[in-house]
Amino acid sequence: MRQLADRIDLIAPSPTLALDAKAKALKAAGQDVISFGIGEPDFNTPDHIREAAIKAIRDGFTRYTPADGILELKEAVCAKFRRDNRLGYQPGQVVISNGGKHTLYNIFLCLFQPGDEVIVPAPAWVSYEPMLHLVGARPVLVKTSPDNGYTLTPAELEAAITPQTRGLVINSPSNPTGMTYGAGRLKELAAVILRHDLWVVSDDIYEKLIYDDCQFANLPMIEPALYDRTVIAHGLSKTYAMTGWRVGFLAGPEKVARSVAKVQSQTTSNPCSISQKAAVAALNGPQETVGEMVKSFSRRRDLVLRLLADIPGVTCPKPQGAFYVFPDISAYFGKKSGEQVLKTSDDLAGYLLDKAGTAIVPGSGFGDDHTLRLSYAVSDEDIVRGLGRVKEALLALK
Ligand SMILES: Cc1ncc(COP(=O)(O)O)c(C=O)c1O
Incomplete structure (x- = not known):
């Protein structure tokens, strides 16, 4: 057997x-072991977020919610994209999942299939490659150089594209290098992406953890023509020290959001109701x-x-x-x-x-x-x- x-x-x-x-x-x-291993803020989840979860429990907000998340949280996500990224999304273009990892897996499952190649600039976060294998797609890791700030160049992207290429994953700021893509580099990549008709999966989970005078940007912010072919994967784990709460979200074309919602309705159902209320407080509350x-x-x-x-x-x-x-x-x-x-x-x-x-x-x-x-x-x-x-x-x- x-x-x-x-x-x-x-x-x-x-x-x-x-x-x-x-x-x-x-x-x-x-x-006596000192761990530099895990990607987890050592801060506590801020008080007002924890209080929102306690209130959710006291209010009996402890039942199934819509499988793709509560409207209040989707609206908070849309407000975040308007406020921080000048990107307009409607709640129907948003899905709440069980962490950024789950969000990414759902996106890969809905966009890619056996025979598809997906370009991942390397060094890359450890889970893109296995997730792509699990959905049957072929991850194509393209090595980037520290001399280019570990960012993919348009020539490297162009050279990696074959007739089977369906998508590109961009993670900025990056795990593991901490490097970010600037507007100029994104604009150059956008031209190649449009020419080859690729999907973009933009993993923006470290958006808020950015230093000096560096400005965050993602592809649809820089090139509006990419709005319809980009799915943004995001989550609360890193920004709000909420790794254990398991809340992630996507924003993208409605057909992708509806597909992910369908998958989620047949697999995990909704993310934790209490965590969703905490996430509303995180996104809408004080950001100090x-x-x-x-x-x-x-x-x-x-x-x-x-x-x-x-x-x-x-x-x-x-x-x-x-x-x-x-x-x-x-x-x-x-x-x-x-x-x-x-x-x-x-x-x-x-x-x-x-x-x-x-x-x-x-x-x-x-x-x-x-x-x-x-x-x-x-x-x-x-x-x-x-x-x-x-x-x-x-x-x-x-
Ligand atoms: C690049 C990147 N994307 C996504 C995630 C997923 O985080 P979570 O599932 O906790 O939201 C992580 C976590 O380490 C990460 O480093």
Whole structure:
């Protein structure tokens, strides 16, 4: 008897979640592990959002809602797009799902099918590739260069397009590099996208976590002709420190929204009713806490970059967004820990976990084996202690 469906062998567990689980297990066993692993703000969900959830429970808002989300939240999402992005959407063009991850999976399921190729600029977030495999499409990872700020160039896009290409995923600010696409680069890409009639999936989940004088932009903001062929995937996890609440949303052409709503009605039904009420409070309520979080992340980014610059052989471009840095540590490849020669980012990350008690994700999971990805959603004290240990462990290699 065949035990499991073949598609299960196409994917591996998320390396970031696996590393986080390992770090938590070591901590539970009493080890002093500092985790730079998980992409999760270390702040609490702001009080007014938590209060809205408590009120929802007290009011008995605890039943099924419409499968694609409550109108009040869809309207708050539309208001957000008008306010922040000057993009006009109607509630019928919005679907609320169980987190940004679920939103993206739904979008891929409705847009792409076996035989389709989907271009993903790499290094890329760990889940695009497995999700595309699960829906039967072929992810085409196109390597970008730190010299271009890890952004896809129009020539690289053009060269990757075949008659099977159906779509392009853009994630800005990016996980794992923290780099952002500027208006000029987006405009150049838009011309290629229009010429080849592609779908755009714009993963804007880090929109609000952007630093210095960098301005957020996505493709439909820059090129209105792309409005009808772009689906924006977004969520509350990162902006409002709401990772556990599981609220994501999409906005795009009505036919896509209706298709996703149909899928959701037959699979998960509605996202948690209580979380939806909390999400309304997050989007419509005071935004000061977002500004405070951004200020902290910006300061920590500078701290991390300063400490990394102090480690011989490590280079790291300065990211403008998200809460990740993506240093190149390949200068340490070929060095030895005892008898073990460290050859890959996995070897280096394994060594740093064992010898320095620091959990850091190897770049291999994001499609770049010369690098490590560190999340700086960690206290200043842990950043200083953790990177001190990393430096010491790297310098101890022979
Ligand atoms: C690039 C990117 N997109 C989407 C998500 C999904 O986040 P969530 O499912 O918590 O909304 C993440 C989370 O790590 C991410 O890094």
